[in-house]
Amino acid sequence: xxxxxxxxxxxxxxxxxxxxxxxxxxxxxxxxxxxxxxxxxxxxxxxxxxxxxxxxxxxxxxxxxxxxxxxxxxxxxxxxxxxxxxxxxxxxxxxxxxxxxxxxxxxxxxxxxxxxxxxxxxxxxxxxxxxxxxxxxxxxxxxxxxxxxxxxxxxxxxxxxxxxxxxxxxxxxxxxxxxx
Numbered sequence: 666x667x668x669x670x671x672x673x674x675x676x677x678x679x680x681x682x683x684x685x686x687x688x689x690x691x692x693x694x695x696x697x698x699x700x701x702x703x704x705x706x707x708x709x710x711x712x713x714x715x716x717x718x719x720x721x722x723x724x725x726x727x728x729x730x731x732x733x734x735x736x737x738x739x740x741x742x743x744x745x746x747x748x749x750x751x752x753x754x755x756x757x758x759x760x761x762x763x764x765x766x767x768x769x770x771x772x773x774x775x776x777x778x779x780x781x782x783x784x785x786x787x788x789x790x791x792x793x794x795x796x797x798x799x800x801x802x803x804x805x806x807x808x809x810x811x812x813x814x815x816x817x818x819x820x821x822x823x824x825x826x827x828x829x830x831x832x833x834x835x836x837x838x839x840x841x842x843x844x845x
Contacts, residue, residue, distance in 0.1 A: 668769040668790055672798040673762050676805050681763040682733045682754045684805060694800035694810065696793060713746070721745035747772045765801070769794065 674681055684690055688709050692698040699712045699720065707727040715721045723744030729737030729751065737751040748771035755764040800810045 666771060666790060668794045669767070670791070670794040670798050671764060671766045672802050673757050673764050674802045674805050675762045677761070678733050678754045678756055678763045681765060681805060682736075685752060685754075685765075685801075686732075686736060694804050695797045696800075708741075723748070765798065767794065767798065 688701045689703065691701050697713045697715075699714055700710075701712075702710045704710050704724070707730075709725050710722065711725060712720055712722050723740045723746055724742050725738050725740050725744075725748075727736060727738050728749075729735065733754060735751060735753045737749075739749040740747050748769065750767065750769045750771075752768075753764075753766040755766065756762075757764050803810050
């Protein structure tokens, strides 16, 4: 399965690249990632959640890297989810922001049946990648994944990215805003 998604983040390319390049940061915004652990300068071990309360694991290596421009990777060995990918960091036309373009190519365990089961449980891969990039934008622009009062616990079934519920501004915050 090939997935392609893009978002624009109001941060300089160097900041966005540095955050992504520290691969241990990826689980802060990628819903299915439980852990990415560095095993070398260009190698990592990944653990991700899968349907039916299962986990999948694989090792990966960086295969292409140009600082502040792109990172490419591929799984190695006997990966539970064989995959390759690339992320590009492109200066946005406004001169301040960064366009992030992600290409993921992977084999869903169970082939077409596994894909159908994932969709049945509401885990459509294209939507997942779009959601992950939306959360990346939130983390880099606000410092956290923002939740509304309607869904402060994210997807309750998976307890995905729990955050504090949105709160009205305090009178001090309102006064501070009016003074500015």
